[in-house]
Amino acid sequence: MSKILIIGGGAMGSAFSIPCLENNNLVTITEPYNKTFIKNLSSKKKFHSSLKLNLPVKLKFTNYSKDIFKKKYDLIVIALSLAGIDFIGKELKDLSVKTPLLVLTKGLKYDKNKKNLLTISDLLKNNYNVTNVSVLKGPCLAKELAKKNKTSVVIANKNIEIAKWIGKLISTKYYLTEFSKDVIGIEISSAIKNIYAMVIGTGQNLNAESDLFQKSVNEMKFLIKYFKGDASTILGLAGIGDLYVSAIGGRNSKMGDFLGKGFTFAAAKRKFMPRDTIEGEQLAREIAPYILRKIDKKKIPLMYHLLKIIIHNKKV
Template identity: 35%
Template sequence: MAIILILGAGAMGSAFSFPPADLGHEVMLVGTHLDQEIIRELKKSGIHPKLKMKLPDQVQVFSHEELGAAMICQPDVIILGVSSAGVAWAVQALGPLLEQPVPILLLTKGLAVEEDRLMILPQFVAGGLHGFGIGQFTIGAVGGPCIAGELAARRDTSVTIAYPDREKFYWLNSLFKAPYYHIHYTTDLAGLEICAAMKNFYALAVGYPSGYLDMTDQLQNKAQMHNLSAGLFTQSIKEMAMLADWMEGTSENVYGLAGIGDLYVTCQDGRNSRMGKLLGSGMTYSTAKKEKMPDDTVEGAELALKIGPLLEHLFQKEILDKKKYPLARIIIDAICHDALMQIPWALF
């Protein structure tokens, strides 16, 4: 039996506790300071208020103030399920409590900016923890189409884990490969992380047609705009592949579960596609966020605000060819500059 610590008690972090708990491992779920209401409800009833499911009995629940107590047992693996904005906090919280390197897997999706450099989050976490003088950490990530509510309901789910150490991956696989949780393996950590982050970004554009349709006249044949959605979906994958290649990843994950698969499921029903629908209806991002989604974390928009200025700088310096990223530029304009979103078909 292994001891698994999950930091982040939101929907995905909590849902990730189901496979290892069902396999008989001990799971410690630690909330962040943003998860206080969730932790209180879990301690009271055992039912996660967002997942609407009771957590397995093997899951022990801790508040962020109890992280030190949870770490006393020295977990065999740590899962980061915090938001992208919470990764730096997680590094600072875990660093003083770790006595030696342990395997770490990231559920968190996002990219980091360091001066004029775009970094994947495992690089950021490894560098941050190394600063505590503990040693060199090997860090992997989980990507692919996984809706938290479906995982918590034990619906069949296929994901990809990127981990540099193949032998260690087989051990990790044994901890999480429940009958309903199907794991594929890749060494392409950069490619997987680009897909995990950018699919939220591009889902903003793929969600655009449903809002644009609402603003057009109803036709006699009730034609939809699936053609438009498919065109934007395809352009999104094309640009993700170029960005993955630029960051020394491969197309393996772009055209697999982490890319096409995850973008597909994200566009079905998620906060990013809902924001895209609002943009398609003619709203600016600031208005849509304030009036329609004030309490929602829109990961794609947050990523655009974080990396948009850097990408624009790279376009200006011709480090990246801006002609190859027309959809990315439109999304950045809409989110970072509050411009009305318009699809530049002639530039595709």
């Protein structure tokens, strides 16, 4: 029995607690930011408003404070959205936490000073001195995991033994884990698939979408290699695995559909998806200063076009 702390009580952090508890770990969850999630998790029935189900009573909730890191845990899981990564980096910076960290967050960050793109694990290491970071990615809709639907994910760490140790801690018969040393490839592909899901969504019919799917895979492979990842990662769970689930459903492909119908991003957002977070859009704005300047647009025409139309609010 291990002690696991989950930081982030949104849909994914909460769903992730379910296999962890099933594997007989002592699981504590904390929420630093969102009042609704704090209310959900601290209530007696633990009804989660995004997942629309009651979380296990065994799940312990604790209020967030920096003191939480003084307690001893075997694994700390970061399940915040990309906007929360700098926050948690700052919190951890001077604490020299030795506990292994597992990051579920998907995304990339643009470092304005170094004019560079950083994966989340590099950002935590370079800017906040946080080491011993593993990442977990792959096709996993939080609502499906929470219902214990069969889900396969990949855990990456250059030290594969650490990834496998985490796998043992968290996997169940419905939550299966694979392992990889290609941390950079896994992080790049799991982030950019949100943009390509939007691209595929613009297709408007299955033939055109399949064409865009195939060309998106080629561009993703190019970008994985460009950032020094392993090109074969595109064929894994964090590559086409995650692209598939995002392209056939979800908010990014839905937005892509509106773009394909001739709406600008701003108009579609206002009219059809005013309350939805579109992760692909957030990532597009984050990485555009790097991608549009540094990478030959002939190598990645779909990505290039999508970034342009989002940044300049133009039609496809």
